[in-house]
Amino acid sequence: MYIKCFVGYNSIFHDNKKELSYYLKGISRNTLLQSICFLLGLKNSHSKYDHYKDFIRMYFSRENFEMGEYVYKQLVSLENNNLKNNKKVELVIINTVSSLSFFEYCFDKVDKNEIETQTTIEIETNILKAYLIINESFFKDEEIAFETSKQSPLEINFSCTMLTQSFPYFDLVDYKPIKILTTQMIKAILLFEHLESTSKTHTLLHSFLEYYKVSNWKEYLLKIFPLMMAVINKKNEAHTLINIEDDEEFKNNCAFFDTLTVIDTELISKYDFLKIRNQPLAKINDSQYLIIFDLFLLEKVYKGLYFKLNEINKNLSPSEQIKSFKSYFGNEISEKMMLYKILEDTFYKKYITYTGEEIKNLNINAEPDYYIRNGKYLFLFESKDFLIPAEIKKSWDFNAYEKILKEKLYYVENEEGKIINKAIKQLFTNIERVLTKKLSFDTAYSEKSILIYPIIVIHDTQYNIPGLNNLINYWAKNELAKLNALGLDINRIKPITIIDIDTLIYHQDIFRTGKIKLNITLDKYFEYVSFDEKKQYKDLNQLSIRKHRTALPFSLFLDWFIDKNKLHKIPKFLQDKLISISSV
Numbered sequence: 001m002y003i004k005c006f007v008g009y010n011s012i013f014h015d016n017k018k019e020l021s022y023y024l025k026g027i028s029r030n031t032l033l034q035s036i037c038f039l040l041g042l043k044n045s046h047s048k049y050d051h052y053k054d055f056i057r058m059y060f061s062r063e064n065f066e067m068g069e070y071v072y073k074q075l076v077s078l079e080n081n082n083l084k085n086n087k088k089v090e091l092v093i094i095n096t097v098s099s100l101s102f103f104e105y106c107f108d109k110v111d112k113n114e115i116e117t118q119t120t121i122e123i124e125t126n127i128l129k130a131y132l133i134i135n136e137s138f139f140k141d142e143e144i145a146f147e148t149s150k151q152s153p154l155e156i157n158f159s160c161t162m163l164t165q166s167f168p169y170f171d172l173v174d175y176k177p178i179k180i181l182t183t184q185m186i187k188a189i190l191l192f193e194h195l196e197s198t199s200k201t202h203t204l205l206h207s208f209l210e211y212y213k214v215s216n217w218k219e220y221l222l223k224i225f226p227l228m229m230a231v232i233n234k235k236n237e238a239h240t241l242i243n244i245e246d247d248e249e250f251k252n253n254c255a256f257f258d259t260l261t262v263i264d265t266e267l268i269s270k271y272d273f274l275k276i277r278n279q280p281l282a283k284i285n286d287s288q289y290l291i292i293f294d295l296f297l298l299e300k301v302y303k304g305l306y307f308k309l310n311e312i313n314k315n316l317s318p319s320e321q322i323k324s325f326k327s328y329f330g331n332e333i334s335e336k337m338m339l340y341k342i343l344e345d346t347f348y349k350k351y352i353t354y355t356g357e358e359i360k361n362l363n364i365n366a367e368p369d370y371y372i373r374n375g376k377y378l379f380l381f382e383s384k385d386f387l388i389p390a391e392i393k394k395s396w397d398f399n400a401y402e403k404i405l406k407e408k409l410y411y412v413e414n415e416e417g418k419i420i421n422k423a424i425k426q427l428f429t430n431i432e433r434v435l436t437k438k439l440s441f442d443t444a445y446s447e448k449s450i451l452i453y454p455i456i457v458i459h460d461t462q463y464n465i466p467g468l469n470n471l472i473n474y475w476a477k478n479e480l481a482k483l484n485a486l487g488l489d490i491n492r493i494k495p496i497t498i499i500d501i502d503t504l505i506y507h508q509d510i511f512r513t514g515k516i517k518l519n520i521t522l523d524k525y526f527e528y529v530s531f532d533e534k535k536q537y538k539d540l541n542q543l544s545i546r547k548h549r550t551a552l553p554f555s556l557f558l559d560w561f562i563d564k565n566k567l568h569k570i571p572k573f574l575q576d577k578l579i580s581i582s583s584v
Helices: 020-024 029-040 052-059 062-084 096-109 120-135 137-149 154-166 177-197 199-211 217-233 250-258 271-278 294-300 303-314 325-347 356-360 398-409 423-435 468-485 501-506 508-512 518-528 540-549 554-564 572-582
Strands: 003-006 089-092 241-243 281-285 288-291 352-355 370-374 377-384 411-413 419-421 451-458 497-500
Touching: 003 137, 020 096, 020 120, 029 096, 029 120, 029 281, 029 288, 052 062, 062 089, 062 120, 096 120, 096 137, 096 271, 120 137, 137 154, 137 398, 154 398, 154 468, 177 199, 177 217, 177 294, 177 303, 177 325, 177 501, 177 572, 199 217, 199 303, 217 288, 217 294, 217 572, 250 281, 271 294, 271 303, 294 303, 303 325, 325 352, 325 356, 325 370, 325 377, 325 501, 325 508, 352 356, 377 423, 377 518, 398 411, 398 423, 398 468, 419 423, 423 451, 423 468, 451 501, 451 518, 468 497, 497 501, 497 554, 501 508, 501 554, 518 554
Parallel strands: 003 089, 377 451, 451 497
Antiparallel strands: 241 288, 281 288, 352 370, 370 377, 411 419
């Protein structure tokens, strides 16, 4: 296990540090943007430039050998100094958050008509210096994370520290491009089919198609799909430059790409890179576009649709608008359409299944969002599609994270002092009903042998963060104690698991065919992340590895487990739909 150590300016250079603008004066904006996009194009994991030695060999030109040699020696010295203090460190020079921040700074602050007067050697050196200055912002942020997480309960202090240090950027660095594209495409297809089949959303869909100048949603996906494949199929770690062919479709193609392009007249610096998430291309000239960051482009397929549809909906006439669009999207699309569809396709006919809507129609209130039973194995699902304000996400403050996550996932107290139950309390309401057989639609089981698996389904992968699963189960101890006081057998209740909808979508065929079973996978997960405080480990390294395991999100475990056993295939649903779409 290695501690990640961000490399700042003063770690390498020992002169008087200047303002960022000083180093960038005399470098054209196009050179800067292409250089940063090159760095953003490095793999988020297992890059061949992960080690600083390989990065320096790649980054510096032969003409700048002396500077490369100097930087290398400084990094070796930094690494050795840490080793003397018994710290195994992974020196981090290039990281996604710094690269995105650097891109925003250059886009907003560097004049697009800036004339290039620096030499190649000067450009290489000064871009690196500017980058290292941006890296130093992490020092203050990590100090806030470390200090605030000290205030967490001792029992889960490690998990809370991991959560606090990971929350601001984990979704930007831990992702599998093929998984992102697969799930984004499936969700986009399901969403468009819903918009097309529901009269209430016809105007919204029509306005969306007009904005992108396409005749139907299949044409929209056909236009955007080659962009995605350029990301998936690229052979080298670098930026991706898109050249538009000068043919009869040139103007139409450019018009479409322009809708995905950040605009020169707008400032793009916003919390959580919101602007470039929505418009992940930069225009270099009349026929060339640069992919800013692969992940943001891949997420544009579905995740970006919510923000664009919400924007379009606001501009419709009052009579045509969907009122409370966020609520509509969460209830009708994320839960009733997306969750129901995926779980029904995966488990229907094999097991006893009830949707939340079916249960509600039986006059049962506070119903689970989905109910599945396979013999003695019972799964209770609560679906939560929520957004956390970007300024909170970027705060690096455990207290802020604990407060907002508790409000979204445990309970919230309104102005009148009334407790409004969220996912954890909702799950335990129905766990009590199961153990007392008060869910009338299914009582053909023994409460003495039933095993209950409570699951919270989230609809945004940014909540797949280390430590969160432990935090919610820490809160859940209060609910377990209440059931225990009632004389109920709490040994029948498994720990709560957070599972993102993308993971269920991506692995649906494996669960449907029975190659792996959900209960077995959940049991293996909790066995893998268990930690015995009393156990004697052979050395500190093994102790550290086992401790870090405890914070692992279920989605990462499942991906690893399935890859290890070579079980995964692209979902058949997507294969069939792509054939249908491409035949249009």
